[in-house]
Amino acid sequence: MAAQGIGTRGVAPTGTRGLVLRGLAKEYTPGKPVLRGIDLAFPEQGITAIIGPSGTGKSTLIRCINRLVEPTSGEILLHGEDLAKLRGRALRLARRRIGMVFQEYNLVERLTVMENVLSGRLGYVPLWRAWLRKYPQEDIARAFELLDAVGLPEQATRRADALSGGQRQRVGIARALMQRPELLLADEPTSSLDPKTAVEVMELLTRLTEAAGVPVIVNIHNVDLAKRFAQRIIGMSEGAVVFDGPPEALQPHHLQQIYGGEDWI
Ligand SMILES: Nc1ncnc2c1ncn2[C@@H]1O[C@H](COP(=O)(O)OP(=O)(O)OP(=O)(O)O)[C@@H](O)[C@H]1O
Numbered sequence: 446m447a448a449q450g451i452g453t454r455g456v457a458p459t460g461t462r463g464l465v466l467r468g469l470a471k472e473y474t475p476g477k478p479v480l481r482g483i484d485l486a487f488p489e490q491g492i493t494a495i496i497g498p499s500g501t502g503k504s505t506l507i508r509c510i511n512r513l514v515e516p517t518s519g520e521i522l523l524h525g526e527d528l529a530k531l532r533g534r535a536l537r538l539a540r541r542r543i544g545m546v547f548q549e550y551n552l553v554e555r556l557t558v559m560e561n562v563l564s565g566r567l568g569y570v571p572l573w574r575a576w577l578r579k580y581p582q583e584d585i586a587r588a589f590e591l592l593d594a595v596g597l598p599e600q601a602t603r604r605a606d607a608l609s610g611g612q613r614q615r616v617g618i619a620r621a622l623m624q625r626p627e628l629l630l631a632d633e634p635t636s637s638l639d640p641k642t643a644v645e646v647m648e649l650l651t652r653l654t655e656a657a658g659v660p661v662i663v664n665i666h667n668v669d670l671a672k673r674f675a676q677r678i679i680g681m682s683e684g685a686v687v688f689d690g691p692p693e694a695l696q697p698h699h700l701q702q703i704y705g706g707e708d709w710i
Pocket residue numbers: 473474479497498499500501502503504505506
């Protein structure tokens with residue numbers, strides 16, 4: 446089956462706004478491709494969910510976009526600029542334009558909630574200010590606003606390790622938005638959470654990114670959550686895109702192709 450939507454939603458010319466991946470490939474071990482030349486274009490808003498079985502390259506794809514993983518070849522065009530070519534300071538500047546939310550939250554446990562949120566500005570404030578914890582007043586005001594927005598206005602001075610998983614992920618979302626990102630990547634943001642908290646976190650992510658006009662690419666195991674919150678679903682199998690379309694187009698035979706087998710459907 447051809448991946449749905451490729452061609453209509455697919456690859457846009459260089460210079461286009463949004464994110465475009467062209468021929469993105471990754472081999473951790475030479476000769477063993479994990480990503481097999483991914484061609485995708487992401488619009489400037491909305492949530493795209495990436496689904497697929499364990500080990501199929503979803504995290505690798507997400508992490509290639511902000512170069513936490515080095516792609517083996519291909520282009521990563523953010524508003525026309527190829528991030529795959531950037532090094533040093535240029536790469537650091539590009540990275541701060543991309544927020545990331547992690548499965549295990551990646552908070553600094555011994556720091557306060559407020560300090561964790563403010564750390565989203567680390568790419569922007571001079572290092573000496575961060576070391577002395579002298580963030581500009583407008584950053585502090587914004588951090589309070591975001592803590593309010595994620596429902597943690599009372600938790601600013603608590604240590605991160607005193608929070609529940611759901612609360613930590615809310616801090617993770619606030620920290621990512623503190624960057625004022627042009628794109629948000631979320632790598633299994635709900636996998637460590639109970640089902641109710643997972644829905645709450647996805648609702649929050651949807652509401653805040655919609656309000657900020659930030660597009661989201663979320664790697665997610667739960668197909669029901671993907672269908673509920675994403676406007677577009679990308680199904681991956683063995684390092685390639687095998688489905689690309691709206692949630693309502695995702696049928697059991699697509700799931701069978703993405704995950705294999707049928708007994709579980
Ligand atoms: N740093 C690494 N070094 C070597 N191989 C890696 C590395 N990271 C991932 N891999 C391999 O790449 C393949 C894809 O892994 P990846 O984590 O991208 O898949 P995934 O679809 O996100 O899986 P999951 O849903 O279980 O997180 C797997 O075979 C994995 O073992």
